[in-house]
Amino acid sequence: MGIVVSLNGERERKPTLDRLASLVEEDLRAVNELIVQRMHSPVALIPQLAGHLVAAGGKRLRPMMTLASARMCGYPGRRHIALAACVEFIHTATLLHDDVVDLSELRRGLASANAVWGNKTSVLVGDFLFSRAFELMVEDGSLDVLSILSKASSVIAEGEVAQLTTANDTETSETAYLDVIRAKTAQLFAAACRIGAIIADRPRVEQEALDSYGMNLGIAYQLVDDVLDYSAKQSVLGKAIGDDFREGKITLPVVLAYRRGSAPEREFWRRTLEDLNQQEGDLQRAIELMNHYDALADTVERARHYGAIARDALGIFAETPEKEAFLDLIDFTIQRSN
Amino acid sequence: MGIVVSLNGERERKPTLDRLASLVEEDLRAVNELIVQRMHSPVALIPQLAGHLVAAGGKRLRPMMTLASARMCGYPGRRHIALAACVEFIHTATLLHDDVVDLSELRRGLASANAVWGNKTSVLVGDFLFSRAFELMVEDGSLDVLSILSKASSVIAEGEVAQLTTANDTETSETAYLDVIRAKTAQLFAAACRIGAIIADRPRVEQEALDSYGMNLGIAYQLVDDVLDYSAKQSVLGKAIGDDFREGKITLPVVLAYRRGSAPEREFWRRTLEDLNQQEGDLQRAIELMNHYDALADTVERARHYGAIARDALGIFAETPEKEAFLDLIDFTIQRSN
Numbered sequence: 224m225g226i227v228v229s230l231n232g233e234r235e236r237k238p239t240l241d242r243l244a245s246l247v248e249e250d251l252r253a254v255n256e257l258i259v260q261r262m263h264s265p266v267a268l269i270p271q272l273a274g275h276l277v278a279a280g281g282k283r284l285r286p287m288m289t290l291a292s293a294r295m296c297g298y299p300g301r302r303h304i305a306l307a308a309c310v311e312f313i314h315t316a317t318l319l320h321d322d323v324v325d326l327s328e329l330r331r332g333l334a335s336a337n338a339v340w341g342n343k344t345s346v347l348v349g350d351f352l353f354s355r356a357f358e359l360m361v362e363d364g365s366l367d368v369l370s371i372l373s374k375a376s377s378v379i380a381e382g383e384v385a386q387l388t389t390a391n392d393t394e395t396s397e398t399a400y401l402d403v404i405r406a407k408t409a410q411l412f413a414a415a416c417r418i419g420a421i422i423a424d425r426p427r428v429e430q431e432a433l434d435s436y437g438m439n440l441g442i443a444y445q446l447v448d449d450v451l452d453y454s455a456k457q458s459v460l461g462k463a464i465g466d467d468f469r470e471g472k473i474t475l476p477v478v479l480a481y482r483r484g485s486a487p488e489r490e491f492w493r494r495t496l497e498d499l500n501q502q503e504g505d506l507q508r509a510i511e512l513m514n515h516y517d518a519l520a521d522t523v524e525r526a527r528h529y530g531a532i533a534r535d536a537l538g539i540f541a542e543t544p545e546k547e548a549f550l551d552l553i554d555f556t557i558q559r560s561n
Numbered sequence: 562m563g564i565v566v567s568l569n570g571e572r573e574r575k576p577t578l579d580r581l582a583s584l585v586e587e588d589l590r591a592v593n594e595l596i597v598q599r600m601h602s603p604v605a606l607i608p609q610l611a612g613h614l615v616a617a618g619g620k621r622l623r624p625m626m627t628l629a630s631a632r633m634c635g636y637p638g639r640r641h642i643a644l645a646a647c648v649e650f651i652h653t654a655t656l657l658h659d660d661v662v663d664l665s666e667l668r669r670g671l672a673s674a675n676a677v678w679g680n681k682t683s684v685l686v687g688d689f690l691f692s693r694a695f696e697l698m699v700e701d702g703s704l705d706v707l708s709i710l711s712k713a714s715s716v717i718a719e720g721e722v723a724q725l726t727t728a729n730d731t732e733t734s735e736t737a738y739l740d741v742i743r744a745k746t747a748q749l750f751a752a753a754c755r756i757g758a759i760i761a762d763r764p765r766v767e768q769e770a771l772d773s774y775g776m777n778l779g780i781a782y783q784l785v786d787d788v789l790d791y792s793a794k795q796s797v798l799g800k801a802i803g804d805d806f807r808e809g810k811i812t813l814p815v816v817l818a819y820r821r822g823s824a825p826e827r828e829f830w831r832r833t834l835e836d837l838n839q840q841e842g843d844l845q846r847a848i849e850l851m852n853h854y855d856a857l858a859d860t861v862e863r864a865r866h867y868g869a870i871a872r873d874a875l876g877i878f879a880e881t882p883e884k885e886a887f888l889d890l891i892d893f894t895i896q897r898s899n
Contacts, residue, residue: 354711366704
């Protein structure tokens, strides 16, 4: 698709997270140390499970965004370290709770990552990480930061509940779906970025610009994730394709294919995603229908639209290595789908 | 058992919550209104489920303690209303998360209250209430209060995880069990009381006295609850007896009966509570063993001990109607077991 944008000759290459990662490398090391330190507990199960999730895995995308936004705003201190750890704790708590297996899902025989530790452990360790995040924020002492992140947490939980009520509903509209991912994914990206401007005492217009960057990047990120779940590219990333399909998740590719499809095709979507009555070859047929109606390509197109808004949001900031890294991140986000 | 203490002639009667309830009646009405207002969400499932729990039921014991402690400390303002609502939100979130059914429990075929709504809904609505509690605290704006309640939340979650790891272990010691209930039950009672002294700007010694009152009352409260689960009195309160037994919960009556029992009796406890291999008549036998070894009476005796500490903690406060109500609450807590 080749949408790499030339700004200064340097960026005409396959975008990666490298620039961002190397800019915040030292700070991120401090964040990782703090994370390990603050998830310590005499209750051994907590560092065990949390360590499994927090210490081992993940790109640390959200805390990197907090670190880079603080730097971009000229923040000279150390508060961004603990706040980046908060953001990661909240993210991890959300992941743990999102993985909780429901009774109905068990009946359908689906397994989940939390099957190893049990639902209850996932919930309670998630609660611990969430509380710990608030303790860290209280130590930081900024009511503005507390306000941003407690609000974000409410919105995330609200979005997760909203998704439950629209789950497996093939009639979900694009607007309703976007509302859900704005709340459950993009809100934390927005908060992660905004914090940098807050602790650097930057004016409201810069806080809002970083919020908008994070929000729109977050939407694009989730849309591309949705595409990858039906894309061969996914297997290159080491993940199986079709997870969303098997769980009956309604994502934008499904919304588009359903609305553009014929009556028998809609019947197919209802059988497979609402009734979860899936047979051999159904995933293949789903992908064929999506390709036939350009549902995957158009979802990437939508992601590109949000990426463009994210790019413009950064327009008011001077050219700095951090800004370049944030622009790279947009390209990286979109081009994962290639 | 008749441990009603005569202080001024008024208290020589069966203690109830009436005095406390009537003292804070007007404030509690404001708390209830705020609770309904702040659990509103465009996502209908949230007020539905939360309303089911928060609006409908419960003695509102914890928020009443915040209201009464603020009054006892001479606090003249309105901040105690929102903070009492926070305490209730945190309590309700904990209840929701505590009810999550685990894979292993499902295999054993146990049902749970959350079976109606599903595990996932319980978790996510709990997260919403928890986040909402923090939003309310941030609006209040006191970092001291935020510190108390974020710390309490961490400790509660830690206690819940600790309980998972000791669950179904008949070798659990009295000390280990007390650590768990101190964390998962008593900590929130302590925080609920302490907040009153904090917003009234009372000196540290009074904050700590109220913390100690709440902590020790909370321990006594949980111990009596443990007794009630094996007591005929429970059926008068409209609850079935034997829930803890069926779930294999290790509570203090079990700890005492196990440790005082013979080898074959310990085998009985292991079969029924560790292996959860329960037959007709086992609950009856458990109650007989507990009575034989005075495990229930001695658990009440332990509760009375913590009640006495709670009583002494209030010694530094002047005689006020609120103090009288708090003393009543100790008697009420213990005498539920009669």
